[in-house]
Amino acid sequence: MTEEIKRVARRHLATQGADLSLRAVARELDIVASALYRYFPNRDALLTALILEAYESLAEAAVAAEAAVDRADGRGRWYAVWRGVRAWALAHPAEYGLLYGTPVPGYSAPADTVTPASAVVLLLVRIVVDADLGPGPVSTPMTEPLRADLRRLIDEQPGDLDENRLALIFAGWTQLFGLVGFEVFGRLDQTVTAVSDYFDHQAALMADLVGLPG
Template identity: 50%
Template sequence: MSSTQGAHAATQGARARARIEVTAAIKEEARRQLAAQGASKLSLRAVARELGMASSALYRYFPSRDDLLTALIIDAYDSLGEAAETAHTQVAGAAPAERWIAVCAAVRDWALAHPHEYALIYGSPVPGYSAPDTTVPAASRVWRLLIGIVRDAHRGNGVAQWKLSAEVTPEAERMAADLAPDLPPPVVAVLVAAFAQLFGLVNFEVFGQFHRVVEDRQAFFRHAAARLAHHVGLVFPQPTGTGDGAIKPGS
């Protein structure tokens, strides 16, 4: 039928190829409805209607509505991860603190551009259950990115001075062993917290909690992200001065 019956379509029968095409079309339309009306109004029947097929036919591709949603969740994680990675590679040469901020800003930008998909992955889980383990690899891309930045800083000299009188708790050691065995446990603990706090900032902005509170949200976020970077120990290359960040809490 279509003109795509070229020479390189030999991988498995034409039926398998049609299957992934239809699957992609379903996800595409679903994503459109998701972006338009949100996850709660995503309707299998409406997707089928828009695609000109019977609603029952959809169940050949996704066993249930929740399965469609988890597929969209994985895609959203990947989309966010890719956006973050792209932003990161574009500032690959910069200091770790700059890279940290760039990645944070990329996360924020993506979230603001795709609020409903963001809500799908970092808002409240839609029906009430948590996503299956298949989402884990896609979800950890941003994790890896930020951990890598701190690791680079730790190896190189962009590193923080962490004169840590901070106790090495057993929990911090556990997390460090799991996530980044080459980093000092207190740094890992702070990093994990910073990760959650980053998404707290994005959450408040995307979900309108900053309405009538913060106006220049771009600048506000940048400052907060910079403080977060400073918090995990990343220092900014200072043109003049002590080499410390702009904000210096404590005595």
């Protein structure tokens, strides 16, 4: 039954936009709204469940796309993650909005969502680590607090990576979700028409910036 509720709620999100109505979900299940409270203590709990599911779904899509590429082809893996994230977002725009759009008013994400939220960027990090590029170029000096932040993140991960390279990966990560957000939220509509080409081209630009050979 919990699964059934989530399934319907997910579909409502997909068709109706960010508004999720408990009453509408219950109506479709031929159930009264208050009956939902047997399965979820409140609306936020249902939202949290949907958010966690969405993070996992996105991560699965990205991992699956990336896994289909030859391990030695770092640039191919990079492109695969980018395209995988974009394809998932276009197929699940409302869920994408839930994850990366305006936070739901009055809703604060529990701490459990931090780990699944970082799956994609970790994938990008792994690709670059596998490429074994050596220390990154010191294009711009870092302040000490920033360097400490990045070192801390590097220490949590296996493999060889320095702060400069990580900053470049983060640029790629921000670019990826910035671009997908622009497209999903319609902010590209009157500007670029060849969106797929544009996306691929930007993916290549950022792969260059990160230093992936190819």
